[in-house]
Amino acid sequence: MTRTALEEGVTRRDVLKVAGLTGLGAALYASGIERLLPRALTAQATDQVPFYGTYQAGILTPVQNHIQLVAFDVQTDRRDELIDLLRRWTRACARLAASLSLGESDSQYVPPEDTGEAEGLSASHLTFTFGCGASLFAGDRFGIAHKRPAALRDLPTFDLDQLDDKWSGGDLIVQICADDQQVVFHALRNLTRIGRGIVKIRWTQAGFQRSKAADATGGTPRNLFGFKDGTGNPDLTKDKVRNKHLFYQWQDGSPWLTNGTFLVVRRIQMHLEVWDRTILKEQERTFGRERASGAPLGSTNEFASVTPDQRTLHGETQLPADSHTAVAHGTSKEQLLRRSYSYQAGVNETTGALDAGLLFVSFQRSPDQFITIQKRLAASDRLNEYITHRGSALFACFGGIQKGGYIGDALFA
Template sequence: MRRRALLGAGGLAALAAGGAALAADDPAVRGPAAAPGPPGRIPFHGPHQAGILTPRQACARLAALDLTPGADRARAAALLRAWTVAAERLSRGEPPGEADADTGVALGAGPASLTVTFGFGAGFFDRTGLASARPPALAPLPAFPGDRLDPARSGGDLFLQVAAADPFAAVHALRALQRIARGAAATRWEMTGFTRPSGTGAADGTHRNLMGQLDGTANPDPAADRAQRDRILVTGPDAPGWLRGGSYVVVRRIRMLLDHWEGLPVHHREQAVGRRVTDGAPLTGGTERTPVDLDAARPDGVPVIAANAHIRLAAPKTNSGATMLRRGWSYYDGPRPDGAPDAGMLFVAWQTDPGTGFLPVQHRLARGDALARYVEHEASALFVAPRGAAPGEWIGQALLEG
C-alpha cells in the first residue's frame, strides 16, 4: 500500500463515543472574520465540520467519489486519515503534506477561507461492511414529478464540498484530495459553483442567483438561534457518537431555463417567486428581511402572495416547520447542444433529517411551484456528514473504528 494509506495509523486518539457539545462561540458559526489565526483561516477541527454553518464562500467545488472494487473498510479508513491530514493543512494555507498530491497551483493564496466538508453516501456503508450502522434517514430520495436525473451525475459513496474565497485554492484542494484518493476511490462527478465575494452585493448571507432573484433570504440563522441550529445539526441524545454534531446534505443540480425566464415581464417573475426583484422584499411589503405575510389579500380577496408562489410553498410555516440551511452556488457551463444556456444552481441544503427538512418541502414544490416550469432537476444526491474531528482525530474515525 502506498505511503498515504499509512498516514496517521496508530497515532490518532479514538473519537469520544458521546461526541462533543456544540460550542456557543464556535468560530465556524461566527464566520471567517472571527476565527483565530491568519486572516481568512477557518479552523478545520471542531465539534462539527467546517463548511456546514460557515458563511458561504465565493467559490465551490463539489464532487462525489465511489470506492474502487476491493476497497474495504480498512482502505476507506486509510483514505479518510490521509484526507483529514491534507484538509487540515490546506485550511491553514499549507501544502497537503504529500509531495505527489501538491501541484503548487495555490502557492501564495494563504488560507483563503478554505473549508473541506466530507460526507458518506448510502453505498459507503455497504462497501465498508457497515450496513447495520447506516442511519435510516440516509434512505434513497424518492423520484419527484418533473425530475430528469442523470445517474452519472447523481449519488456517490463519498462527498467532498470544497469551498473558498479564492478559486485557485478550491481547485488546488480538490485536486489534491483526488490525487490522494487514487487507488481507493474514483471521482464519480464534479461540479463547480460561484457567487459574489463576501461583503459585496446583497445583505450578508444572501446572493443573487442567475434568475436575478436574491436567494437565501429565509435561511435560518444558526449563529443567533440555537433551536434553528438544532434543526441543521444532529444533536439528539439517541444519535450515534460519530453522527452527533454532523448533518445531512441534499445536493441537487437545478438547471434554470433562462431563455424562457428572461423573456417574462418583471411582474410575472416576481409573482412566481413572491418577492421583488430589486431588493428581495416580499410582495406584501417592507424590506428583504421583513417577514412574509402569507395571509395578506388584495381588496378583491386575491392573495398578494399567489397560491403557487415559490416562497409560499417553501415556507417553514406551510411545511410543519421544515428547516434547511441552504448554501447553494450558481453555475454557468456555457451553451448546451441545443444552444440553450447550461446554467442554474447547485442546491446544497444541510439539515438534521431530510425526512423533516428537504422531503416535505420538495414534495410540495413538485406539486405546484410556479417556478417548476422554468427549472429542471438534473442531478440529485443525499449524504450524511459525520461530526467534526478534534485535534489528533480523523473524520469518520468513530464510525470506521467502532
Template sequence: QDVVDFHGEHQAGIVTPAQDRLCFASLNVLTKDRAELISLLKDWTAACRRITRGLDVTETGFDGGSEYAPPQDTGEAHDLSAAHLTVTVGFGRSLFQDSSGKDRFGLKAHLPKGLIELPHFAGDQLEDARTGGDLCIQACADDPQVAVHAVHNLIRMGFGVVSTRWMQLGFGRTSSTSTAQATPRNLFGFKDGTANLKAEDSAAIDDHVWVRDDSWLSGGTYLVARRIRMILETWDREALSGQEKIIGRTKGTGAPLSGGEEFTPVDLNMMGSGNQPIVPVDSHVRLAHPDTNHGVQMLRRGYNYADGTDTLGNMDVGLFFIAMVKDPATGFVPIQKKLAREDALSEYLRHTGSGLFAVPPGVPADENAYLGQQLF
C-alpha cells in the same frame, strides 16, 4: 485572518459564513479494504489541517521532494492564501451497502436512518453521471483556485482507492448563512437567502440542522445536493410582475409581496385583489415557508453554476442547491415533493443531478483524530 479552523464539534463549511466559490466532488470508493478507506480518511484529515491554513498538503510541498517521485502537493495554490477554505466530507448511502443491500465495509449496521434513497420527484431529469456517490467533498473558499486545489489534492491522494464520479463548480453563493452577510442574487436576479437559517440563530440551527442522538452521526448533519438547471431563455421573457408573483417577493429589494423591507416577515394571510392572497398560492416562498411545512427549516448553502451550453446552444446554467438538514425524510423530501408539483417556479427549472450524504461531526484538534472516526 482568512483562515477558518478545520477543527471543532461540527465540520466547518456548514454554518461557516458562505464563501464565494464552491468545488464539489462526488466519489466512488474503489477499494474493498476497510483499512485502506480509513487510511485515506486519515490522510485527508492531515491534508485538510494544512491546506485550510493556506499551506501545501505536506511540509515537503510541491517542489521539495525527490525529483524521481511525483510532488506531494500539486502546487496550484502554493502562492495563494487560505481564502477561508473549508473542506466538508460526507458519506453516501452506497458506502454502507451496495445496490443489492450487501455490506461493503462492515458499516451496514451503522447506516443512519436519515440516509434514505431519495424518491423520484415530479419533473426530475436526473443524469446518472451527476447523481449519487459513496463520498462527497465540499470545498468552499473565496478563491476558486484554492477550492479546486483542495478537491484536486484529496482525489490525487486517493488514487486507486477512490475515483471521481462527478464534480461541480459554483460561484456567487446563492445564500447568506450569517446575518453579517449581504444577501446575494441568483441567476434569476432575485435575492436568495433572505429567509435562510442564519449561523447566529444557534437555537434554530440546533433544531433544524444538527443530528442529536446516540449514533456516530450525532453532531453531524445531512447534505442534500441538487443540480438545478434554470431555463433562463424562458424566464427572461416573463414580465417583472410575473417573476415577482412566482417567487412571492419583489425583484428590487427582495421584500415579500405582502409589504415592508427585505427582512419583514412574509404575511401569507394578507388578501389582495379578487380575494386572492397577495403572496400567490403557487409562489415559491409560500410553498417553501415553514408555516406551510410543519415548521420545517433548512440551512441553504447553494451556488450558481454556469457550465457552457447544451447541444442546442441553450445555456446550461442554474443553481447547485445545497441544504443541510437534520432529517432529509422530514426536512427535505416533503417540501421538494410539494415544490415539484405546485411551485410556479418549477416550470423554469430542471433537476439534473442529486446527492444525499451524511456529514459526520467535526474533527477535534487532537492529532490522532480523523474525519469520520466515530463511524469506524
C-alpha cells in the same frame, strides 16, 4: 502559528512561508525571536477557517465565493485502506485549511508532494465538509452496514424530476469551498491525487456566487434569475434553532452521526431564455418577492415574515399561494439551511441554450425536512415552469473532526 498547524507537524519553512517572513524576518526567526511570529501570523491567518471543531467547517461558515462538490466511489473493499485514506485526507485538509503546502519538494527526482498551484496563496476561507452516501454501507464491504442511519437512503422521485445518473449518488462527498477558485481547485486536485487507487471521482460540480469583494451592498446574494436568494434561512446563531433544524442529535438513532447533518445536493437547471422573456410582474409573483428589495410581496422589508397573505390589491392576492416563497415556507414547520451556488456548464448541445442554474445545497437534521418541502414544491410551485431538476444526492455528513482523530472516525470506531 496556530496550535492546529503545530500539531500537524508543520516545518520551520512552513512557518516562515505562512508568516510571509523573508530576509530580515527570517533572520529574526533564526535568531530565536519567535515571539514575533504569532502577531505576524495573525494578520495572515484571518482568512483561515479551523478544520477541527465540534461541527465540520463549511456548514455554519459564512458562504464563500466558490464551491466544488466532488462525489467519490470507493474502489477498494478493504476497510483498512479506506481508513488509511481518511487519515491521509485529514492531514492534508488540516494543512490546506491552514494555508500550508502538503510537503516539501527537496528531490528533483520525484514528483513534488504538493502540486504547487496554490503556492503563495492565502487560505481564502478554505473549508472541507465530508459525508457518506447510502451506497457506502451497501453489501457491508467495510463492516458498517448495521450503522447506516435509517434516514440515509435514496431520496424519493419527485414529480417533474428529470434526473441524470451522472449527477447523482456517490459513496463519499467532499464539499470544498473558498473565496479563491484556484485554492478550491488545488484542494480538489490534491485530495483526488491522494485518493488515487482507493477512490475514483463519480461526479464533480462547481458553483459560484458574486464575489464578496465586488458587492458594495454586502447584502444577500442573487441567483441567476436576479432575485436575492438566502433571505429566509433560519437564524442559526441560536443553539436551539441549530439543534432543532440542523445538527443530528445522538438520540436520533445513530450516535456516530452526532453533530453531523444531512446534505442534499440538487442540480437544478434554470431556463434562463424563458425567464428573460417573462415580464417583471410575473417574475415577482413567481417568487412572491420583489426583485429589487427581496421583500415578500405586500411588504417593503426583505426580512419581513412570510405570512400567507390573502389581502388583495387591484383584485390580486399580494403573496400568491403558489409562489415559490409561499409554497417553500408552508407553515414553516420544516426548515433547512440553504447554502446554494449558481453553476454554468456551457451550452446544451441539443437546444443551444445555456446550461446554467442552481447548485442547490441544503443541510438539515433529517432528510425528511427536504423531502416534505420538495414534495410541496413539485406539486404546486409556480417556479416549476422555469426550472428542471437534473441531479440529486443525499449524504450524511460526519460530526466535527477532533485533533488526533480522522474524518469519519466515529463511524469506523
